């Protein structure tokens with residue numbers, strides 16, 4: 001690996017070994033003539049200052065405005081006449097700065113500024129007179145390592161004398177193939193600048209980073225031989241012209257018609273691309289006459305990709321093979337057409353001439369000269385990048401020229417900006433808390449791939465002529481700049497202020513290339529020529545002149561451009577050297593920021609969701625509470641209403657009762673109205689029970705009522721019997737005997753009975769109210785339980801309340817019905833009384849007076865009889881005869897009514913019993929189990945049988 005190529009005996013020596021390090025970007029006075037050793041096997045009459053062999057001693061460049069000092073010197077005729085001779089030329093293999101060599105050097109280690117060149121690299125042969133471009137190792141030339149590299153086709157010896165060619169396998173995707181040299185590890189600053197052997201090498205340090213190659217296009221007629229006056233020797237990197245002003249021209253690489261695009265790329269751009277990936281700026285441009293193969297070399301074809309697609313492949317291979325760094329690529333594509341800059345990525349292919357915002361060239365201390373505004377697209381894959389460039393190609397202006405059916409009429413510049421930074425593993429330290437930046441900066445470098453428009457002498461149309469004039473003008477300016485660079489260099493003014501006087505601004509092309517031409521970039525120039533002499537002799541002459549001009553341009557470029565390219569400094573963050581351009585950092589910052597935002601948002605969302613859930617729960621709770629409250633209120637209202645209704649009914653009943661009291665008189669005296677009515681009897685019985693449970697000792701009186709009814713009935717018959725016998729029934733109790741002592745209830749007794757009944761009713765109502773209150777409380781407590789348990793209980797609750805309400809309603813309805821009956825009964829009594837009064841005028845007044853006295857008296861028991869018992873009895877006896885009949889008739893009617901209405905059933909022997917009592921009572925709802933029973937057993941009511 002470290003064996004240096006040894007020149008053969010008598011061969012021009014290689015560059016000094018201590019020239020292995022990159023050259024300092026210092027302009028140096030070169031005196032190529034005296035310092036350069038002459039080739040052993042060749043004698044030259046003169047040595048070109050430019051480092052090229054002079055094609056002819058009489059050569060005068062006819063069109064190039066470059067100073068003569070920069071022009072290639074014509075070679076002696078003798079030398080021209082001996083093209084076949086072996087020319088041992090130290091070419092580019094040692095012509096560029098080489099890395100310091102060490103046995104244990106690992107290519108991935110950073111360059112050591114203290115590294116000493118290997119002694120083995122010291123020259124072993126005398127320098128060649130043709131070594132103008134051979135002594136300094138190049139950044140761009142993989143042979144800088146001194147490797148022995150053989151081309152696939154040529155199998156050249158490893159003498160290091162020839163330009164490096166790539167083996168076919170170099171088209172592999174690897175960017176780190178056998179040509180990837182450790183030269184990439186070196187900065188110019190690290191280059192040792194002195195060596196005992198090497199004044200000459202130091203002379204060449206300045207031009208070390210420029211690679212000039214010439215490619216000869218195959219003849220269109222298929223004649224690949226170097227015919228006529230031209231001689232091309234790729235192996236010797238020589239182009240010779242035997243015609244007028246002829247001479248031999250040596251370059252870093254000369255590609256014959258047999259060399260394909262792949263080989264051209266490997267030799268002129270592969271290493272440059274790699275350097276760009278490592279942080280250097282790099283420029284590759286193709287220069288030449290129209291139709292000579294510039295576009296073919298830069299773009300290539302599908303089967304033979306050119307420099308641009310191959311560079312793209314290598315860029316991504318490098319990224320793939322460098323896991324320690326992360327990269328960001330952006331690409332722009334512009335053309336300079338008629339001295340105007342057009343953005344090829346913003347132009348639509350269908351309307352290429354569409355108006356665009358004017359793109360201007362600006363200058364920036366960090367970025368150098370750049371076009372703005374220019375669209376830059378971030379690309380992530382080779383395919384994407386190729387697609388972007390293909391899109392730009394579509395928009396590029398082409399036209400047919402004399403030599404090219406599809407000639408590019410503009411200079412096209414593809415710029416790929418590479419940003420990279422050291423990757424930080426997940427476990428290592430993260431971004432700085434203060435700045436949010438990762439340790440280490442971002443490196444920004446640019447690869448410019450330029451396909452210049454072809455110079456054209458004669459144009460047929462006005463448009464072509466106008467285009468041609470712009471093209472020629474810009475190319476001329478390019479030539480002028482290069483010539484002046486050479487001039488300054490020769491005068492020792494290279495770099496520094498001298499560049500201010502260079503006419504970069506005379507054309508957009510030179511302005512754009514200013515950075516590269518002034519040495520900030522690694523440069524590789526591919527000059528394309530066509531040696532065939534097609535057409536007339538005049539056109540052949542013109543063609544030859546053009547070709548010679550191209551060769552001279554290449555020679556001057558090789559000689560004059562001083563490259564002092566430095567690895568781009570790593571910009572620290574967006575505010576560092578890269579400024580706003582460092583997208584990688586900006587994106588990282590953005591990612592960090594977005595991540596932060598995402599985190600915050602996620603937290604906020606979680607909080608919000610929680611809050612919402614809480615609020616929802618609260619709302620639900622509130623809604624439930626409200627609902628419960630509403631239900632409760634509703635229930636309360638219902639209860640209130642029920643209570644009010646009950647009260648109203650009670651009042652109504654009371655009113656009814658009182659009015660009946662005020663009117664009702666047991667006129668007949670034979671029958672107890674209460675006892676006669678089955679429901680009333682039933683009620684009485686029930687009331688008795690209820691009052692018993694209520695604690696008030698009314699059983700006796702109630703019993704007396706009942707007994708008065710029943711006994712009264714019995715006694716009625718008894719009375720009737722006794723009446724007939726004229727004696728009162730001895731077994732009658734107080735009530736049934738009455739004041740008259742005839743076994744019928746007196747008005748007072750009836751009144752008492754009614755009052756007692758009223759009291760019973762009141763108690764019953766009180767009980768009902770109590771029950772309601774209890775029910776309400778129970779309902780409330782159950783409601784609470786129901787709410788707390790959410791569901792299920794409410795239904796039962798509602799049901800029980802409504803059942804209770806229904807029950808009460810039924811009872812009230814029944815009471816009302818009984819009262820109605822009572823009313824009717826009273827009405828019957830009243831009617832009977834009236835009849836009696838009519839019959840017995842005198843007794844009537846007495847009776848009525850008594851009745852009213854009784855009724856009007858607050859306490860019927862306390863009423864004072866108007867007459868003595870005997871007289872009352874007499875009155876009663878007198879009236880009884882007539883009224884009994886009347887009463888009987890009325891009662892018969894009533895009974896008949898009931899029978900007809902189905903309420904009563906007439907028995908076999910004229911007895912009457914309640915027909916529907918059972919059913920009716922059965923239909924009544926049972927009172928709540930917890931409440932005291934209000935009704936007697938149903939059987940009691942229906943047992944009442946009245947004999948008529």
Ligand SMILES: Nc1ncnc2c1ncn2[C@@H]1O[C@H](COP(=O)(O)OP(=O)(O)OP(=O)(O)O)[C@@H](O)[C@H]1O
Nearest residue numbers: 217218290291292293294295296404407408453454
């Ligand atoms: N080395 C080559 N091998 C095969 N064909 C080539 C080669 N060089 C050029 N050609 C062919 O010659 C023609 C012209 O080439 P190209 O368009 O690349 O020339 P150019 O220098 O770009 O011209 P212009 O400056 O007018 O654009 C094309 O058809 C191309 O395919």
